[in-house]
Amino acid sequence: MIECAGLRVDRGGVTVLDGVDLRVRQGEWVAVVGPNGAGKTTLLHALAGLVPSTGTVTVAGHDPGRAARRAMSRAVALMPQRPVVPEGVSVAELVALGRTPHLPRFGTETGRDREVVEAVIERLDLSGLARRQATELSGGELQRVVLARALAQQPRVLLLDEPTSALDIGHQQQVLDLVQGMRAEDGIT
Template identity: 55%
Template sequence: MSAAPAVQVRDLRVALGGTPILAGVDLTVAAGEWVTVIGPNGAGKSTLLRAVGGLLPAPGAVTLFGTPIAALRRRERARVVATVAQSPVVPAGMSVLDYVLLGRTPYIPALGRESATDLAVVHEVLERLDLGGFSRRELATLSGGERQRVFLARALAQGATLLLLDEPTSALDIGHQQEVLDLVDRLRGEHGLTVLATMHDLSIAGEYADRMVLLAAGRVVAAGTPREVLTERLLAEHYRASVRVVDGDHGPLVVPVRRTP
């Protein structure tokens, strides 16, 4: 008997403020798989991740590891799925260490304190993300790229099996983009993590994803391997972009081409 998928989404429909955002999305992510959702601005990518993470109501549409998300209490859900949002709310005056330690909340008893194990997990994650020297710094004093790594550190400290990454490298330079994504991929191999991400940089997305899903106007318009989804025809149709797609060692590379007048 095969294991249940990490994520099963069936006919997901979401409207915000009366405006339809997702119009019947189906998505399956196998345990241990990396799936990246791409699409033009306004396609519904972040909304999809929020629904999968339980941050938006999706009655009967989302199942995580065989369990309907509605059947998971908040604490249980936090041990299963961790989200890195595009712009997380950062409490004023909070240090890097204390912020990342919030990821251990699902394991700390009510009215209890963090254990030595919780602190050890946090310090290990900070070192892995090259943040060991920042633990006492306030988040507000960090650069955008440094803060992005701290947001990822909190999610990794949570110890969840499913990582939802909403534009995880948007504030990073190309070197730190590669470091963060290489780290996530390595942790995926070492700990059997499942990754569902959204990304704007199509070349980087294609380098790391096992499969890609192209959303447009709240619907899935293409799904498959990066080479099947990142085609000049699909990108021209749904992004209105002029590009060349070049085959790389790990996936297709998407190169913008200037339009001639």
């Protein structure tokens, strides 16, 4: 599902990653561990096609540097460490943004899109927050909402950048159990 050979990323004239070789099969769950500044986020961004890289990279059958954004967004979801949340957007609307890659150009959401969003909101115990403004949430609440947005994409590959760092212990376990269940049941990588 993910293959890298000789992956290299330079940012601002500094080599951040060099010679990364990686192979992750469908349904596997892999953790990247290292100190701050080691390039973990850069690796995830390269896999998602958000930063230029050299070497060979294939994610869910796509070359992230060449694939169309819509095709990549249907196959790969990234839960960023520091999400950007637009003003005036409710939790439900933010989660629904995950469906954008599945909408036709100039199209609107379908009943199926609404079902997916509602199911994800329910799975992540966000029903009580659905109408609240996303900018008014605590760090842990927002982290769960951003994960919900990523899951609403229904990706084959889910890239999580420190997904439990702002969560209390109960919600940490819930998120990890959810990801484990999706891996086992849906074959998500």
